[in-house]
Amino acid sequence: MAAAQKTKASDRQAVCKRLLTNLKKRYTGKLPKFDKPVLETMLFSASLENSTWEEAEAAHERLLAEFHDLNEIRVSSVKEAETVFSNLSHPDWRALRVRSVLQFVFEDTYSFEYDALKRKTLDSANKQLSKVSHMTPFMRLFTLQHALGSHLLPVDDRMSNAIVWLGLAAPGAPTEDVSNILKSSVRKSDSPLFCHLVRCLATDPKYTKFFETINKHAPEEGWDLETGVERLDRLFKRGPSAFQKPKKKRETSKTTKKTTKKTTKKTTKARGAASKTAKKKSTGSATKKKPAASVPRKKAGVKKVKVAKPKATKKVSRKAKSAKKTTTRKKPTR
Structure with missing residues (x-):
């Protein structure tokens, strides 16, 4: 069973009183004025579900202003009526509910007055409305609460998420079950104000996204009721970020780091082994080839210039010179 169901009714009543005082400090502790007839109360409830009170009043005024009368709304199509609820969620469903209410009341009374519901008992009125x-x-x-003044707590989906987070109901419980649980926890005199303040909390723009994801992160046994008031105070002081868990480092990143380290070590080892083998090969080849020591290395960039040697002259002796002279001077004998 959930933690909310294990606690006693007296404990839930004490927690609801403390929650009511804290919500009064945060939001205005006065109920908005509401004195509409039964039929308009039914139509107003279609605009109020999962929206703020101000948004519902604006949509209800547009509904009565854009159409000539209620009969025109009854015979109009859903597409024609949903333009009134364009700024609210699910405008088509709201228009369908409004038209179905008008059709039911007109077929039952042949008019657009339904204040006779106030004279019925709670059971008979509930059965009558369940036919719509x-x-x-x-x-x-909502209609029974305002038309008959009964001890009922109308709860929509947004309000239900906030009530579950406060620990007053189990996660995933239907809205009608949540309202029945609160019936024994909130006094009759406080029920209209309690519903209004919970609506202010659930539709607050600061916390709407936070409450939408409550069921995804809810514990198996539900939220603890005893710490509900403390969590609400912390939400008002620090905001939804106070309940966000710190992001854990992904395990994949750790594994990738380990694998990258291993691969780098392997590559460095392989490169070192390859460089060693290359050095060994180079040293072995150098020892095998003996360089010629007698041949000097040529200096780079210097060219040798060949010098022409002088021609060798033949040495002639003095005797030969004198012999040549005598041969030239003597005349031949006849």
Whole structure:
């Protein structure tokens, strides 16, 4: 069982009182004025579900202003009526619910007045409203609360997420079950104000995204009721970031780092072994080839210039010179 169901009703009542005082400090502790007839209350509940009170009032005023009367809304198409709820979530479903309410009331009374519901008992009124097609539990309970003044707590999806996070209900519980659990925890005199303040919390723009993801991160046994007030104070002081878990380093990054280190070590070892073998080969080849020591190395960039040797002259003796002279002077004898 969930932690919220294990606690006693008296403990839940004490927690709800403390939550009510904290919510009063954060938001205005006054209920907005609401004195609409039964039929308009039913139509207003279609605009109020999963939205703020101000947004619902604006949509309801547009609905009555853009159409001539309620009969025109009844006979109009869903596409024509959904333009009124364009700034709200699921405008087509809201338009369908509004039209189905008008069709049911007109077929039942042949008019657009339904204040006779106030004179019925709670059981008979609940059975009567359960016959309306496409009417949600929130719309039915909201109408009964304001038309009959019954001890009921209408809860929509957004409010249910906030109530589950506070530890008053189990995660994944239907909205109607959540409202029944709160019925025994909140006093009748405080129920309208408690619902209004929980709506302010659930539709606060600062916390809407936080409450939308509550069920994904909820513990198996639900949120602890005893620490609900403390968590609410921490939410108001530090915001949703106070409940976000620090991001863990991905294991994949660690494994990739390890693998990269191993690969780098292997590559460095392989490169070292290859360089050693290359050195050994180079030294072996150098020892085998003996360089010629007698041949000097030529200096780079210097060219040898050949010098022409003088021609050798033949030495002639003095005797030979004198003999040549005598041969030239003597005349031959006849």
